[in-house]
Amino acid sequence: MEQIVADVFRTLADPTRRALFERLSREGELSVGALTEKASISQPAVSQHLAVLKQARLVGERRAGRKVHYRAEPEGLKPLVDWLGFYAQFWTDRFDKLQQLLSEME
Amino acid sequence: MMAEILENTKSIVVQQTFPHSPEKIWRALTDTDLIAQWLMKNDFKPIAGHRFNFRAQPMYGWNGVTDCEVLIVEPYKRLSYSWNASGEQAEGGLRSVVTWTLTPTPDGTAVRMEHSGFRPEDEDGYQAMSGGWPRIVSRLGGMAGELI
DSSP: OHHHHHHHHHHHHSHHHHHHHHHHHHHOOEEHHHHHHHSSSOHHHHHHHHHHHHHTTSEEEEEETTEEEEEEOGGGGHHHHOHHHHHHHHHHHHHHHHHHHHHHOO | OOOEEETTTTEEEEEEEESSOHHHHHHHHHOHHHHHHHTOEEOOOSSTTOEEEEEOOOBTTBOSEEEEEEEEEETTTEEEEEEEEOGGGSTTSOEEEEEEEEEEETTEEEEEEEEEOOOHHHHSHHHHSTTOHHHHHHHHHHHHHHHO
């Protein structure tokens, strides 16, 4: 859980990747070419960022002949806003700290 | 010690027995300086109806501020406060309750914490957040500097 959250967070911390993800989420499926047109970086650089987004499960792809279409996968954001999962980890950590504090108190 | 997620009531329960008296544990749960040492910065007072905040470093699409109100104060036995999202995240955001129950045992005190009131959409929060998930992403951008 923690690791997944860290991966998603690190992936979206990059402004270029975030911009690509936002565009896919607004405009639906796009090819690398279409994505590159409006980006200020080269096509190989866009492909590289897409690979990172895919790794973090934030972007999916569909092959049609020789073309690959990319789309945003909002499910990939779920670990960031899954409060039950977040607080389960949170309270486990805080109980450890409480135990530590109690052992130091008079 | 592990947090247990109760699927039917959508709550989190953590229980642990500490080799300390209920009085001492009560102090750790209700003294603002002590709370800050193990939980978060706060302006808590053990008075039913008192409104206060917990403040943590923002992260994971969370602004770090929790709006609370003291609901129940039964010294050395039970403490309960609401635990709600704040500011622009309040609307459609988390609304929950944290309840502490202390029970003396031969070895010390059993401490039970129940965090309840999660709704199904709190598991699937990206749908519930007003404005949808692209807004979460732009918020993440602002926080990235503090975390990484």
